[in-house]
Amino acid sequence: MMALVDCNNFYVSCERAFNPFLEGKPVGVLSNNDGCIVARSNELKALGVKMGSPMHLLPPQIRRQTVLLSSNYALYGDMSRRINEVLAEFSPHVEVYSVDESFVGFQGFEPGTLEERGQQIRQTVRQWTGIPVSVGFAPTRVLAKVANHAAKKNDVFRGVCLLEADSPVTIALLKQLPVTELWGIARRTGERLQVMGIETAWQLREADPKHIRRRFSVVQERIVWELRGQPAIHLDDMSEPKQQIMVSRSFGRLTSSPHDLREALRQHACRAGEKLRKQASVTSAVMVFVRTNPFRENLPQYRNRVVITLDRPTDDSRELVAASTQGLRKLWRKGYSYHKAGLMLLDLSPKANRQLTLAETPQTEADAQRSERLMATVDKLNRELGRGTVQLGLSRQGNAWTLRSERRTPRYTTQWKELLCVR
Structure with a gap:
């Protein structure tokens, strides 16, 4: 026999664990940039609010009685870890x-x-x-x-x-x-x-x-x-290796700065590389795309994409960052307010037993081992000490691409400055 243990309304339950005031109230947790509802309490479901409903389209009578919170992924991830530690008390499997x-x-x-x-x-x-x-x-x-x-x-x-x-x-x-x-x-x-x-x-x-x-x-x-x-x-x-990996996100606010797009794509490339290594694959090409906000009809509109072919299949985040920067140079147009940027890794193949082709640039065995050790060390540090502990480049304060999370609660269990205070 085996058991499936499933947390009830997990995101909402994590918020209620540290704020009993939310018990019995309609509570919704919002997606990135506070756009749509991605988690609902039973009380909010009873009001007829559907999963994925845009926050700005909620009827006023529902908005007045509902507590809407920004996603707090650091808290949810740590609470998930704690729950699995409890389950290990009942079974080693x-x-x-x-x-x-x-x-x-x-x-x-x-x-x-x-x-x-x-x-x-x-x-x-x-x-x-x-x-x-x-x-x-x-x-x-x-x-x-x-x-x-x-x-x-x-x-x-x-x-x-x-x-x-x-x-x-x-x-x-x-x-x-x-x-x-x-x-x-x-x-x-x-x-x-x-x-x-x-x-x-x-x-x-x-x-x-x-x-x-x-x-x-x-x-x-x-x-x-x-x-x-x-x-x-x-x-x-149930989790076969993906044939493509895409990382993209809308910006917290519109931006005309190429520096903002470059920083966002750098972060996306690092995240894509992490996913690529997790499934033991390599990629041969990177598609980079940018776009303005199609709902801002009063602003000039632009959207474009470009595919950058890599010298050889790789899972090294440094090479993915270089490809995304090269793609941005081809896509960038002055005079537009950008709303989103992202990239997709194409032509994925298993890293093990990969056959070399005549078209790719060869890499020495020493360079390949050095790259593998470096990426493994980066992944281990970020896995054990928290995502973003080791980064390729630092992001500027106040950049436009950072997620908007105006309703986020404190990260009670992972940030010293946000510990719960009892009076």
Whole structure:
């Protein structure tokens, strides 16, 4: 058996853990630059506010009774770390799936004791961190997702649901669950399944696995086996290396300064390099793009992009920064107020066992090892001491590209100057 432990309304719960005044109130957490709502309390959901709703389009009667906060990612990331440390007290097998979800292995535990252990997990996490969680037990990851969904949505389970592979409760839940709500079934895949007459999770479970594999992929076949209670999926199966990596962000305010764009692209290139190395890939080309704000119709409009081909496939952030700077020189036009800049890494390939081509500039073995050691050291320092500890160049104070976060609460657990004060 394994459990999926999922934090309830995680971003909102993190804010409430340090501000009890928010309990029972409609609370929303905003996206970068305070644009759209990316997390909602149950009270805000009850008011009919949809995920992704632009803040400026909320009706006045809802705005007056709602507390809207800027994203506080430093706080959320540290609270996620603390929750997983609590989970490790219950089992040594903890797999972090996302910032608010983790799979916990309970192999060898008596099935009859698991629901009680689930309640203990909920109580301990709530007591030690202030975050409410739901727990779903099942023999496979896909069924654990279903169990967690039931634990969260159905009060009869009291926050903990245990599903055996062939129990009447499991069958009833699968017959009610739309296939598009299953973990690993994307919208387009769900539409194709519905054309085949497969509309519920139960119908997918009863389908021929080999036929599903021929029509879709091996991942969808494994989902069928998982629904039948046979473990077939590892987390790596659900997180295949990306074929492209894009990093971009709207600016906090419009800017006509090339220095602002250069700094923003440098930060984006470093972040893209970090993602590239994490999935053990290299890139052969970088697409750089800039644009003005299309909603400011009173201002001159300009948008453009350029692809910079690299001398050789690389994962070195320094080379990505150089490519982004070269691209900006080709794109920059005076007289425009820029709103966004970003880059996309193209033509990704696995770093291991990569074959050299005649077109690329060769690199000595010593230079390659030096680059790899440097990037590994940078990644380790930023991972252990916090992102941005080691940077390629410093950013100027008051630059235009820094995110607007006028409603951000203190980073209570990661900044000495923002520690909670008790009077």
